Amino acid sequence: MKANIVIIGAGISGVSIAYNLAKKGVKDIVVFDDNYLSGGSTGRCGAGIRQQWGTKNNCILAKKSVEFFETAQEELGYPRDIEFKQEGYLIVAMTKEEDIQFEKNVLLQNSLGIPAVKLTPLEAQKIVPHLNIENVVSATFCNTDGHLNPFTVTDAYYLAAKRLGVKFYYQEKVLDIIVNNNKIEKVITTSHEVLTSKVVNAAGGYSKEIGKMVGIDIPVYSEKHEILVTEPIEKIQGPMVMSFSLNIYCQQVPHGSFVMGRSDPFMPKGYNIDSSWYFLDEMAKTVVNILPPIGELRVIRQWGGLYNLSPDRLPIISDVNELPGFYLACGFSGHGFMFAPMTGLLLSEIILGEKTTLDTTDLNINRFKNANFNDYEKSVV
Amino acid sequence: MNEKDVIICRCEDVTLEDLHKLMEEGYTSFEEIKRILRVGMGPCQGNSCGQLVQREIAKFTKTPIDKVKTQKVRPLTAGVKLKAIVEALDDES
Numbered sequence: 001m002k003a004n005i006v007i008i009g010a011g012i013s014g015v016s017i018a019y020n021l022a023k024k025g026v027k028d029i030v031v032f033d034d035n036y037l038s039g040g041s042t043g044r045c046g047a048g049i050r051q052q053w054g055t056k057n058n059c060i061l062a063k064k065s066v067e068f069f070e071t072a073q074e075e076l077g078y079p080r081d082i083e084f085k086q087e088g089y090l091i092v093a094m095t096k097e098e099d100i101q102f103e104k105n106v107l108l109q110n111s112l113g114i115p116a117v118k119l120t121p122l123e124a125q126k127i128v129p130h131l132n133i134e135n136v137v138s139a140t141f142c143n144t145d146g147h148l149n150p151f152t153v154t155d156a157y158y159l160a161a162k163r164l165g166v167k168f169y170y171q172e173k174v175l176d177i178i179v180n181n182n183k184i185e186k187v188i189t190t191s192h193e194v195l196t197s198k199v200v201n202a203a204g205g206y207s208k209e210i211g212k213m214v215g216i217d218i219p220v221y222s223e224k225h226e227i228l229v230t231e232p233i234e235k236i237q238g239p240m241v242m243s244f245s246l247n248i249y250c251q252q253v254p255h256g257s258f259v260m261g262r263s264d265p266f267m268p269k270g271y272n273i274d275s276s277w278y279f280l281d282e283m284a285k286t287v288v289n290i291l292p293p294i295g296e297l298r299v300i301r302q303w304g305g306l307y308n309l310s311p312d313r314l315p316i317i318s319d320v321n322e323l324p325g326f327y328l329a330c331g332f333s334g335h336g337f338m339f340a341p342m343t344g345l346l347l348s349e350i351i352l353g354e355k356t357t358l359d360t361t362d363l364n365i366n367r368f369k370n371a372n373f374n375d376y377e378k379s380v381v
Numbered sequence: 382m383n384e385k386d387v388i389i390c391r392c393e394d395v396t397l398e399d400l401h402k403l404m405e406e407g408y409t410s411f412e413e414i415k416r417i418l419r420v421g422m423g424p425c426q427g428n429s430c431g432q433l434v435q436r437e438i439a440k441f442t443k444t445p446i447d448k449v450k451t452q453k454v455r456p457l458t459a460g461v462k463l464k465a466i467v468e469a470l471d472d473e474s
Contacts, residue, residue: 036410036412036413036416037408037413037416038416039412043416080417151416151417152417155416155417229422230463231424231460255419275455275456280456280457280466281466281470283463284463284464284466284467284470285467285470287463288463288464288467294463295462295463295464295467296462296463296464297462297463298424298460298461298462298463299457299460299461299462299463299466300422300423300424300426300457300460301422301426301455301456301457302455302456302457303455
């Protein structure tokens with residue numbers, strides 16, 4: 001088999017890259033994934049779409065992605081519902097330091113056209129009546145943030161790309177990439193050998209392993225994050241409620257269930273995604289404290305997934321100086337889902353040598369050479 | 382009986398018609414079907430729909446039923462109130 005471009009990973013980033021390339025007229029695109037449709041980090045994510053960030057790059061990536069999601073149902077011509085619900089993110093500050101940081105964040109967000117506002121605890125409680133404001137210092141709210149169904153939106157991209165001629169192979173693992181004289185020659189999978197000169201690494205939690213196949217050390221690592229979901233009930237909560245210091249995000253999805261997650265500061269690096277009782281205990285304590293009535297709901301399921309973390313917690317959307325034809329979409333640090341439209345657009349522009357919609361210098365892998373990161377994205381759970 | 386009236390998944394209100402339509406679109410593994418129709422993701426954790434979906438996949442893909450994988454089984458085995466988990470923790474400490 002021959003291909004113009006091989007994309008490794010059919011999560012939201014991979015399907016978005018495939019769709020954008022195919023839309024620009026690129027033929028013979030092949031996508032491999034060793035799992036089912038959205039079986040990796042995409043299908044395991046918290047289904048949130050947020051523009052309230054503390055760094056300019058993330059704000060712009062998120063805002064432009066939201067603009068796409070607003071029209072995605074039509075643009076992708078999808079027969080099912082992608083469930084894009086814009087009822088906001090309510091982020092609560094529990095400490096004076098957070099309050100000061102949020103003040104700065106909102107100024108930055110507003111300067112970039114993101115309609116976030118700073119709220120008093122009482123104003124926050126008007127938006128989410130069951131919020132326990134006892135120790136809340138302040139909050140920020142952006143009404144165009146919200147929810148998106150990871151399964152159906154990935155399916156939508158996949159179907160749209162397929163209609164444009166992209167070939168997808170699921171349950172097919174990439175075993176090796178052959179490079180000769182600093183040129184990519186072929187990709188070997190469990191069932192195919194594909195002659196190609198261009199490879200996109202969109203392998204999410206496993207992107208470092210793909211880098212190793214071509215001798216490129218990508219400065220990312222993977223880490224398990226866990227989520228649980230409750231039984232569905234009638235709608236009582238519009239926005240996602242989030243706190244960095246309490247370490248929680250919790251939303252009621254259109255289906256009616258509550259989806260919530262938190263991170264474990266002592267989680268070792270690695271590829272383990274098993275569910276843990278420790279997460280269940282900590283999650284229950286956290287959510288019952290900040291959103292007391294949710295305590296009445298039964299937990300139905302819990303699962304784990306991988307964050308792929310970069311040193312500055314910003315994405316790597318990049319070509320690679322050391323190996324022409326090798327491209328990266330990884331290191332999203334837990335937020336690849338919400339940035340996917342821009343990931344696909346920017347990487348397709350980079351691959352085709354077009355002028356990029358945004359300056360991608362700060363997304364290039366070169367930024368990590370001889371750099372220290374004091375100014376990293378702190379708005380991460 | 383009309384396929385529209387045959388319930389496959391009671392938790393998520395999925396009919397035999399929904400299932401057949403999706404398989405005709407090309408989604409023929411349990412995990413793919415689960416991601417779109419939510420079968421196996423409800424409070425029963427696939428205890429009622431699991432074997433029914435497995436049988437339909439086997440018929441549709443002409444695969445022996447023991448070769449058709451069912452859904453990933455996840456904790457918890459039964460629904461537990463979040464509050465009850467917190468109270469149990471309080472009792473322990």
